[in-house]
Amino acid sequence: MYLGVFTWNIRTGYVDTLASHTGLELTRWVLTPGRWVWTRLSSFWERYVYFVGVRQENETLREDLARANEELVGAREQASLAKRLTDLLLIAPPPQWTREASRVIAHRLGPNAALETFVIDKGRRSDVDVNTPVVAPEGVVGRVLRASMNAATVLMVTDPNSKIPVVSQKSRTQGILVGRGSGQPMMLQYVSLSAQVEPGEILVTTGLEGIFPQGLPLATVTNVNREGASLFLNVSAQALFDPKRLEEVALLKKAPPPKPEEEEALPDTSTKRPKGAADRKGEVKKRGRNEPPEARPQESTPKKKRGEGQ
Missing domain, CATH: 2.40.10.340 (Rod shape-determining protein MreC, domain 1)
Incomplete structure (x- = not known):
């Protein structure tokens, strides 16, 4: 039977045609659902990965937004504090306060x-x-x-x-x-x-x-x-x-009272001779001893006559 069918197939080709058509149909019915399943799975995976990335990005954005809000609140508080302190500094105290x-x-x-x-x-x-x-x-x-x-x-x-x-x-x-x-x-x-x-x-x-x-x-x-x-x-x-x-x-x-000014030094009324007076006196005496004889003043004692002392 096998040899007869084989010989008949060689002469007519019906078995090959039937097998090819049947195989193609079976392949089509097998591959189409598999392709559909693969497409859905790949699409789901891509969306999942995308959503995971979006979620992480959203969490990062939320953290950045919370940090920005904290900084904004701190900046507003600092601005309010600066304004209040500026108003305090503008208070002019009365004199002596x-x-x-x-x-x-x-x-x-x-x-x-x-x-x-x-x-x-x-x-x-x-x-x-x-x-x-x-x-x-x-x-x-x-x-x-x-x-x-x-x-x-x-x-x-x-x-x-x-x-x-x-x-x-x-x-x-x-x-x-x-x-x-x-x-x-x-x-x-x-x-x-x-x-x-x-x-x-x-x-x-x-x-x-x-x-x-x-x-x-x-x-x-x-x-x-x-x-x-x-x-x-x-x-x-x-x-x-x-x-x-x-x-x-x-x-x-x-305000504390101003410090009193230092009292001016009173003049020295003592009878002590100034320090430079003795130096000037000694200088005058020294100058008198060093002068030449003709510059010295003449003595007023009269000279004795010759033979008067004998």
């Missing part, structure tokens, strides 16, 4: 604190003592209440225990400015009914209490009215600074 900057390290501790205070990082080691004036670029903040070696507590002008004599810049109306606590306007007491004080006037220190220099701005008049049978006007005022935004303040200190 000096200025020293200080940082606020703590505000009033707890909502039930009794005093409107904050803590600064300067103490007695920096010559900060009780009643040292504390100011901000806007105006007077308060005075030192307690001081330790390296810290001090500042009593703000808004505290009810703060009473400062002030005068208005425009009408020159005097009174006592008293604090009323956090968030409350201050009161200007003992203002006569005939006073010409108006809202918007700036209240400055008078220096009569012996703590603050004269002429420092302290508050702005917000309201003026008269109630009942009171003998004085009701004058409300608002502090020039914001207690919640205090970060740096300036301390005013009295």
Whole structure:
């Protein structure tokens, strides 16, 4: 059978044709799904590798963005600090006073604190003592209440225990400015009914209490009215600074008195002969011994006559 089929195939070629067509079809049905699978796998791998690279790039970009944000925040903080310190340096201390900057390290501790205070990082080691004036670029903040070696507590002008004599810049109306606590306007007491004080006037220190220099701005008049049978006007005022935004303040200190000039040396009134006098006298004597005989003065004694001595 094999030889017959082989001989028939040689003569007709049907077996070869059938085998070739059948093999091609089988190859096609085998290779097409494999090619499809290979294409999908290669595409998935390429996308996976691409996504991995994109993910790594995104993580790098996120890190760079976070670092840039940190640098931006730091730069803004430095710019804000520089502006605040510049404002402090622009505070011109009154004559015979000096200025020293200080940082606020703590505000009033707890909502039930009794005093409107904050803590600064300067103490007695920096010559900060009780009643040292504390100011901000806007105006007077308060005075030192307690001081330790390296810290001090500042009593703000808004505290009810703060009473400062002030005068208005425009009408020159005097009174006592008293604090009323956090968030409350201050009161200007003992203002006569005939006073010409108006809202918007700036209240400055008078220096009569012996703590603050004269002429420092302290508050702005917000309201003026008269109630009942009171003998004085009701004058409300608002502090020039914001207690919640205090970060740096300036301390005013009295400059040390100038050193007295050295006393001028008094002239020597002793009877001692000057040092060069004896030298000049000896020089004159020496010069007289060395002069020739004819230059010396003649003696006034008369000569004896001949034979007179015999």
